[in-house]
Amino acid sequence: MQARLDEKPFDDSHDRMILDALAAGGTELAFQPILRSGPRQRIGFFEGLARLRLEQDEVLMPGAFLPVIEQAGRGPQLDRYVLRHALGTLEDRPRLRVSINVGLQTMTDPGWINLLQREVADRPHLTDRLIVEMTELAVADPDITVPFTRTVRALGVTVVLDDFGAGHTAFRQFRDLALDGVKIDGFFSRGIENDADNRCLIKALVDIARHFEMFTVAEFVETPEQAQCLTDLGVDFLQGHLFAPARQQPDWITTNIAQVAM
Template sequence: MIPLPMIDAFKLAEPMHGLAASRLEARARLRFKVAQAIAQGRMLFHFQPVVRAANPRFPAFFEMLARLQLPDGQLLAAGAFVPVVEESELGRALDRAALRAGLRALAAAPRLRVSVNVSPLSMGDEAWLGMLAAATRRGGGVCERLILEVTETAALRDPEQTRDFIEHVRRSGCAFALDDFGAGATGFRHFRDFRFDFVKIDGSFCRGVHAQRDAQVLVECLVGIARHFEMGTVAERIEDEADAIWLREQGIDCFQGWLYGRPEAEPILPPLREASAQCVERAEIAETARRVG
């Protein structure tokens, strides 16, 4: 797959006559483009595999990543626009669109597991919660195959709300992942209280870890904490086989990164025969992290 060209969102938002827009104006134009994309059905979601470290050919689940499709067909990655809208009502609309797309994908593919990102403000969003409740009532095991990702920083913004949200939504059968583990400042008390099903170790620690002793010490510490609390582990941003080898030796459960798959418009599942052959390994994943695999 040919990588998408990198697009500077703020240059994209400048006026056509070429005069430099102020940062505030650029953000306003970008918010408008997001609102327009949501209204016109141009907010897409791609799927990146999270694979079992012991057998990278077999995906444990897929993370859904937002992509804004511009009128000319180019795609804007989530990192370019999510920080601009996440604190506004547009952020709630984006989270609803992601949950809607995730539930639709799960309903269409009984073997699929997906993770969807959720921001703190959506934890109290009645429309978002109502959508999940409706999916729970419909049954079919859809919610049991849904994983909700919360960033470490977001989880700590309002620990009481995060804990209440997790307790409430877990009744639907969903699993929870702590994203960017290590990048924030989760206190051990909160970490124990949240009881995530697994943690995703921030890619800044994993990239190049095989050759960086400082990063190795930090990863060993994070893996030890997760193992103590019986949480599965996912190493993010894996692009080098040497990093994967070192992380596998530390007992990491899953990998996510370009080495094992880029985000694609559709999730690519292994053939049913191959998937059936991996039943034992899937049972091992479930033993390590109850709902990862």
């Protein structure tokens, strides 16, 4: 999940406004490209990042509304809106691959899975271009995560572990989760070209992912030096403001989109 580091939640006076906007369907998606590492750096897929539009037409970033929505138990409602938007985008753009995030609340709510099953029943061609990102915190409870992952992957959807390396995952869980890829926590990308310890850790995370036949993504890539270092360490995909910020209206027509094998 790529997000700006300076995002902060609004105070409590905005809570009702946020929940009203969610109920009114104010959820939108911004798309950030994720590039294949290496000299050609083709776009592999886009991450669809939630935005919330208030009645006065102000658009909020996730850090401003997620704490309110999750505290109110509305995470599954948000994730269902995001899923509908993503599937609609995949329907309109047949060459695109899109990733979306799901929270722990959603994994325990059958509504999201039921929606996915209904939406793709007549459009099974969409599932092989949909990627679901789960926060690493979610895998702390395999009784929740393993059934969710197996159900989603059985539909043909790619599943990625977000924030890999943040400290919640036991390596033995990888066999049970049967993931397709991992996003390495953005902490490791910052200043990596000058941090031998982080380079060692990234290399270890890449080796673990490869052992389990998973692709790797590094986020918060901000400089060419970071990108080159991560590429040299074997990271498969790069994401960050070095390449492009998330945009709600990306120029799909002129973007060099390439289907990249996972």
